[in-house]
Amino acid sequence: MKVNCKIKTVSIPWLFVALGLSVMPNWAISEPLDTVLYEKAQNPANLSSGQVVFEQACAACHGKALGGGAGFNLKDGEWVHGEAPSAILDNIKKGFNSAGMPAFGNIYSDSQLQDVVAYILSKREGMSNLSYKVYALTERGDTQLSADNLVKSGMLPRNLMNFELPETEYYAIEFEGDLYAPNTPSKLFIDGFIPTPLKVEIDGEEIKRTSRSAIWPLKPGKQRLNFQFIVNAPVKQDWKKNLALFVTNDDLEIKLFSLSTRGQLLMDDKKVHVEATNKVKVQRKKIRGLPTYSVSVGFPQKINYAFNTRSCNIVGLWSGDLLNVGPNVEGRGKDSSLILGDWLIKDDQAFGFLAESDCNYQKLVKSDGPSFFFSATGIDYRLTTKEESASGITFVYQVLNNPNKQASKLALPSNTQLAISTSAGQITDNALVVAPEHQTFTIRLAKK
Amino acid sequence: MKNIVTVIRLSALASAFTFGGAGLFAAPVEAPKHIYRPDGYSIVTIDTPKDVRLHATGLDAGPNGQIMVATRFGEVWQLVGNTWKRFAEGLHEPTGLLIDDDGSILVAHKPELTRLIDTNDDGIADEYINVADDWKFHDNYHEYTFGPVKNAQGDYIGTLNLSHGDPGAFKLGAMGSSGGYRGFAYKVSKDGEFSPYAWGLRSPAGIGSSPTGEVFFTDNQGDWVPTSTIHFLQEGRFYGHPVSLHEVPGFSKAKLNNMSASDFDAIREKPVAYIPHVEVGNSPGNPAWDISKGRFGPFAGQIFVGDQTQSNIFRVLLDRVNGQYQGAVINFMNGFQSGNIRNMFDQQGQLWVGQTARGWEAAGPKLFGLQKVVWDGTTPFELLSINLTETGFRLTFTEDLDPKSVALTNFSAAQWGYKYSSAYGSPKVGLAAVTPTQVKLLNDKRTILLDLPLQTDKVLQINFSQLRDKNGRSTSVDKVYYTLNQLLKADE
Incomplete structure (x- = not known):
């Protein structure tokens, strides 16, 4: 994605006005013009005149009810360019060319624009x-x-x-x-x-x-x-x-x-959805229902899983969209992200290499799959997936290095919703054992 | 209390001070009300990509002028010229970024130090390599991973925040640790070996490496940090917040619960400089060295630190006394648009500032952003440096002084200490005016020797608002705060 970037130089005197109260000196707050504008905001004649101009010139971008649109909300307490009435008037006169707001000082008289400011002030809330x-x-x-x-x-x-x-x-x-x-x-x-x-x-x-x-x-x-x-x-x-x-x-x-x-x-009602609309998405966030150190992978086919870098296990599987990360990226981010679909596997149904101390997570390669590279129980693996659909997914374990020629041993979930099958080895009592001669094996999970 | 009143009457500062509770002399402190900036410096606001939450918490510049930004949302963006491109995504709230010598990108995020590699040269990271994850992260929001920077040996150094509001954590104040090196600085060797490096850190949101590979970090005011600090980071040292000691050999939680503040005080490292709360900073970010050799004006080689709450930048003026670093802080510029958490010099001598105000409020109104400070070649009139002498300080300015203004009555000073404890921050303790006794202008016309009584373990504020340069200019910032850990030994 490429986005054009414009760089604007902010001269300090302008910034001084634009930054609002926190850095504004006392003299700016007591600007006589501010008093005049506050008085006009109490005068019905000024408000009526200001409303006419506002609806002609401003409403298209800022909304007829001043609630914002292409332009900022003018009713709330957030004034990026300064909230003093004189600063608002100055900004209307000069405009913001880079943001598409013309210099209205060239179009309307000072008196008309003062009435517009009075009208805006009268609508202030918060x-x-x-x-x-x-x-x-x-x-x-x-x-x-x-x-x-x-x-x-x-x-x-x-x-x-x-x-x-x-x-x-x-x-x-x-x-x-x-x-x-x-x-x-x-x-x-x-x-x-x-x-x-x-x-x-x-x-x-x-x-x-x-x-x-x-x-x-x-x-x-x-x-x-x-x-x-x-x-x-x-x-x-x-x-x-x-x-x-x-x-x-x-x-x-x-x-x-x-x-x-x-x-x-x-x-x-902030929702910040991360969805695998066109391509695979990978997210590391705090997620309700998943242990710390989980990496979530979402597919456009509306299936998602989570790999855990501490256990090397698959710790979650869900259908639908990937995540609402909003709770985790607002404020201090104390709250957990939420999955957007329905759980198929979570919590104690994690499957894989259950001896955590043997897990050594190495890397994620996003360009092919994605793939997780790790070693577990002394064997190096590459884990990827195939046959992703809303009703199932196949995990592909590729053995990269097995110096001691050990069998791969995985615990599988006990789940009445899912049919579990493998391309190699034996599943007995929810445990899969794959002989060392198999360089690759798969585990297929599909809704029954 | 009567004595204090007497002392204060000596100073014109008296009117600004009010009295606090018994035993402590507390002054409500305020940030400077005016916009301060040296002549010739201005702020440039960078347009950020549309609809992107560019809370810029990791920042570095590449050899070809590209700027890399890591965001709290979990992305890495590259700015080349005026064009932004997303390089990586899906990370867990990164708060540090380093462009490594081989061009790969190191990102410190909560669970991991990750190396990002673009293997097919399409401008997007393909591999996310786990460089280190040997600490423990417990999904607590406050458990940030800061860094990395490289030290003189080529090791990667980072820091690990304590937790806040973690019910299972071990606490001796507001912040806690559930183990796994929370409150530590860590080292990852060139070979990838992780080791705990130092401890006693609280919320060390800024780490930086000097041009010679010495590592400094800032810590944020709170429990056991009476006002924010900048420290010189050395291996095996304890930096004051005792919670992390429970993972240090020789200590245990039971032992720590029976230790007093004075016990911890006896073993802690003193900061290179205290950063007076509100007046200079509340939430300092990383130290950045002006490596531009004059392209950023007269402050070459000095340390610049942004502050997230105050939306300002201050300078750290290092001094070396009896072989140990100590020094001063002085405000540099304010009026930035958001909270300054990262700053960094590029090769053109521009000071880039990464910003966020989410969760913690900032003086600047925007929630996030990127700005830079540029210099137009005008010589400013500001304090350049301060060094301790046996009888006071040597103050050097950036411009020749008006000799008439170098009068004893044109200088005033005050000093205070801080109470080191589990309480959240400390008011100024023992605040008192200090009367300068002699001032002398040296032959270079811009250096002053100012004599005044010196007392260790104090922050000494010197006010030079009446000083003028040869053109009649006053400085935009007229107070410097020197942390007097040691006096100069006679043979130095």
Whole structure:
């Protein structure tokens, strides 16, 4: 695959504006133009004018509802080129030629474009100016937060609360920023679990939950949110510490937008599929149902297997597509990838050379098969496959070197779904013994 | 506490400090608020392939100018000119890449050190050879494999992260080990023989080899690492995080559970330099040496390190005192687009920066990317080097100084220590102002001798914000942080 690459030089003054709050000096935040634009965002006449121009010039790429398309989402908290209103105006005027966005300063008047910015600001939702502080707590039940145990702090330029930042067993994490809620009644909601202790402050005032659930009423529009979460007792499941925060409509039926990284993943329902669409795919990932050190191989014929480099065994076989690696490549990647089909062999049905200490994995050659090269029980093998189909696969063991002229001995799975056959040797009580004179032997697994 | 107040009043720094708990004097530390960059340097953003998660955690440049990038997604990409091509895929979260002398590519990923070979010259790796997998990986997300780099003997050296959140792990703080050389540096000889090389590492996310084959690594602040560090890696040494000692002869888990922080303190190696938390770095990546012989400006031979959290790059100014490395860190540039985890000089004297912000937040807003720093030939005005003298420091700048600005009142200093313990990081301990006593400009017009009281086991911050060059310029970075492990012996 070849992809053209354009290189653009970013002058520092521009970058300074484009990088947003985390590196923006105070004077930039208090830019008088920002105040003007915020005021216009409250004025119906400016908003109406801005909407007209937006729908003419911007909606095709950024979506009529500002939710994004070819262009970025303009409602959420992620402003790659700077979220200050003056920076947004400047970027609209200058455009991004390399990304196909023209310099609208050459097309519309300054007044018109200010109204567009006001309109965009009025549609803003989610967090802005979001900062975090992590405190390490030393003992169970500890709630003391001070400069001494403040271990991490900073801005969150993507404006999503990240509850994975603490690394101590007990801790407090605090987020503070401007929340843009809808102008209609809405709620702050934690999905799935009510963590305690936690504290929610809006505009400096602590807000109590409205019920036994984790639900807090929000003010309409912009408000200052402080969210504090303390873990000072053992929590076994990581996900219970990685909160999924949302703003919902008043009756909780619709999640409007997320406020945390895990909430965003749930909103996006992120799936990252690795499928052997046209050619064989090989993946090494953490996979639910497979032991560590497994290498997964998927075929376009919708059959997949996993070879383990520690045991030299076949430790998994499944029909369908290869993997959803999404859980393993989002956030810190704590979770396991998932197979996309149905298991035929897993767990204790692994087959092959069951004496792990004798396995010496050497290499994977992808250009022919693929093939795994290894030695087991003193014999060098090349393992590849043939006759791949959605209903079965044949493993081909080629003996490359057998200095002591030993028989090959493999344990085979006991599986009522599968018919197991071999090209050489004897299968007795789920064990295959192949005499040393056979340079190659196969094991065929097929659905009954 | 009264004494501390008295000391602080001596310094203009006082207004910036607040008081912490009893016994410790904690100042809330902040990263510089301004964009800092030396004159003549700029950031170039590289367009990455469309729809590719190019979290660039492995980075090297080939002799023909090609850039090879390993990604956390598990791919290896090659950039030639403006064209990207995928070279390999399916790896398990690589965090290191080296183009070997024969052109093959070594990739450190969680379960294995793998050599990638393109046997049919189609630009795609055909063979994935297992070079080493002698450590244990337990599918814990934090068990990264970093490296490799080559030392002077041609051995491959890498490091193995401790685990986090592994319920079965042995722990003496936040990070743990379920065995299999977690928290070790490892060596793979030219013949492919694996051996544990050194231990006591926590989250050693950056490893680099100097032009003479000396290996240094960085470690990230956390338990037993009071602030991030850069260390000189030597065989058989213990670098401070005690969990890995349970696999070292002479120790056991029971013995370690009965040892105190002072016991570990007595046997640990001191860092070449502490990296003050937040002010300079939170999560340092690899050290890279400017091998460009002046094509990157006046900093030839110096060490550059990126920081994942701060999205900045800082320099390490090595000093050699009584035969031992120690030295200083100083910020170089900030304002990068994402978290700087890898950096590397190419043969043209460009500093490439591989970036990721997934899972760990960064000051820069992008989740991943690739940028490079280029120099346009303008002479910057910055601190070039710092060396310990018997009575203070020799500070050399990149440009002739305005003699009028070399006045004692234009320099201030502060010092502090760190508490080494199982706690997650340490505030500054014993923070106090230090008053310079004498300053002298040497005949070369750009070197200053600054005298001030010296105390070992302190980080000494020197502030020279009022200094000007002959053209009236001030430096973009005005603080340097020197880790004073040793004083100069009189006969040195």
